Amino acid sequence: MAAKKHILLPEAVSGTIDIRCSFHSLIGLLVAALVVGAIYLTAESGYLVREEDEGHKLIGATNDTTTTSGCDLFAGKWVYDNESYPLYKDKECSFMSDQLACAKFGRKDLDYQHWRWQPHQCDLPRFNATALLERLRNKRLVFVGDSLNRGQWVSMVCLLDKAIPPHLKYMHNNGSSLITFKAKEYNAKIEFYWAPLLVESNSDDPVLHRLPERIVRAQAIEKHARHWTDADILVFNTYLWWRRPQMDVLWGTFNSSDGIYKKVDMLRSYELALKTWADWLEIHVNRSKTQLFFMSMSPTHERAEEWGQPEGGNCYTETEMIKEVGYRGKGTDPKMMRMVEATIDDLERRGLNVQMINITQLSEYRKEGHPSIYRKQWEPLTQEQLADPLGYADCVHWCLPGVPDVWNELLYAYIFNHTQN
Ligand SMILES: *[C@@H]1O[C@H](CO)[C@@H](O)[C@H](O)[C@H]1NC(C)=O
Numbered sequence: 458m459a460a461k462k463h464i465l466l467p468e469a470v471s472g473t474i475d476i477r478c479s480f481h482s483l484i485g486l487l488v489a490a491l492v493v494g495a496i497y498l499t500a501e502s503g504y505l506v507r508e509e510d511e512g513h514k515l516i517g518a519t520n521d522t523t524t525t526s527g528c529d530l531f532a533g534k535w536v537y538d539n540e541s542y543p544l545y546k547d548k549e550c551s552f553m554s555d556q557l558a559c560a561k562f563g564r565k566d567l568d569y570q571h572w573r574w575q576p577h578q579c580d581l582p583r584f585n586a587t588a589l590l591e592r593l594r595n596k597r598l599v600f601v602g603d604s605l606n607r608g609q610w611v612s613m614v615c616l617l618d619k620a621i622p623p624h625l626k627y628m629h630n631n632g633s634s635l636i637t638f639k640a641k642e643y644n645a646k647i648e649f650y651w652a653p654l655l656v657e658s659n660s661d662d663p664v665l666h667r668l669p670e671r672i673v674r675a676q677a678i679e680k681h682a683r684h685w686t687d688a689d690i691l692v693f694n695t696y697l698w699w700r701r702p703q704m705d706v707l708w709g710t711f712n713s714s715d716g717i718y719k720k721v722d723m724l725r726s727y728e729l730a731l732k733t734w735a736d737w738l739e740i741h742v743n744r745s746k747t748q749l750f751f752m753s754m755s756p757t758h759e760r761a762e763e764w765g766q767p768e769g770g771n772c773y774t775e776t777e778m779i780k781e782v783g784y785r786g787k788g789t790d791p792k793m794m795r796m797v798e799a800t801i802d803d804l805e806r807r808g809l810n811v812q813m814i815n816i817t818q819l820s821e822y823r824k825e826g827h828p829s830i831y832r833k834q835w836e837p838l839t840q841e842q843l844a845d846p847l848g849y850a851d852c853v854h855w856c857l858p859g860v861p862d863v864w865n866e867l868l869y870a871y872i873f874n875h876t877q878n
Pocket residue numbers: 504529531532533794795798815817818
């Protein structure tokens with residue numbers, strides 16, 4: 458099975474990033490490899506999604522906490538809406554990432570920016586940057602996870618950016634795994650913490666994490682967690698870095714001579730890691746203060762035969778979404794999703810609520826939403842690459858503005874509807 462590599466060369470990074478400086482490079486620096494050793498599972502038959510409308514109920518307009526639970530925000534359809542979307546322009550976002558700024562890097566078909574997610578039974582609340590900043594006053598919102606989560610964090614920063622005057626915001630990164638965007642007037646921090654496997658691993662370096670061997674300490678998370686445990690809102694993800702048949706699991710510490718290594722079936726090691734994560738949260742999170750979210754798997758579009766096109770293709774040149782209701786690609790692993798659900802259910806029994814934001818199905822349709830070749834290439838492309846754009850097309854991450862903005866609209870709906878104060 459051919460592994461697809463998206464290798465973006467990191468450069469050195471440190472120091473406070475002034476907003477006058479280009480943030481473009483910052484993200485690029487932090488982005489290194491996403492080596493996807495893919496395992497493909499048999500696709501189950503598609504879900505049936507009801508198509509009829511039942512009189513849209515507006516949620517988020519009131520403080521009624523039952524509204525979100527009364528409507529499944531994740532079952533719906535994409536509606537073309539070039540009046541309200543995109544929610545921001547890529548050029549206007551001071552902190553856009555060159556990895557995701559597809560229009561800037563030559564993409565001409567821009568319809569991927571014009572889609573609104575329409576749940577079947579209600580409307581998503583309108584994203585109000587000022588209202589969210591108010592909600593985040595004196596607080597920390599931290600995204601913890603891999604480059605997909607980082608993309609969502611960039612989207613969130615772009616969604617808030619316009620509402621903050623230039624001298625009242627800054628981006629800080631000191632070369633560690635934590636990047637902080639701060640809205641000074643609100644004393645609000647919107648942060649990203651790099652931990653692609655959530656637990657400790659040999660891929661934890663925010664810049665240099667492109668390693669052939671992947672090793673996890675499935676029972677150790679404190680090295681990371683100490684940086685985010687006191688946050689007010691936590692948004693986790695972890696999925697793509699697990700997509701290989703087996704993981705090397707380490708008992709003991711890195712580089713110590715008495716470490717015990719064992720190859721463990723991926724699903725089992727995922728379960729071990731999620732348990733470590735859940736146990737940490739149960740013991741350390743202040744449940745009267747912290748809202749917890751888990752972003753479900755972000756689907757990839759690396760195999761055109763999955764949506765009925767000739768073998769060998771991928772998302773490159775795709776300009777339209779998949780129309781088949783309930784479509785699911787083979788790169789999406791429902792067993793892993795169920796594992797997350799089971800972990801979250803178990804945590805709930807222990808008195809801690811984590812809301813899963815189920816972005817998988819709605820993103821499955823969006824084969825046209827990936828950067829493909831339209832992003833900054835960190836190394837000059839070789840003749841072979843130029844001759845084979847398929848080979849270096851990124852069908853994993855998402856263009857901005859685009860799909861992750863909708864993930865944040867969903868997150869927004871939950872942040873307001875499950876407010877505990
Ligand atoms: C996610 O949402 C889709 C669409 O509503 C649904 O078919 C699927 O069962 C959901 N998955 C989970 C784990 O909730």
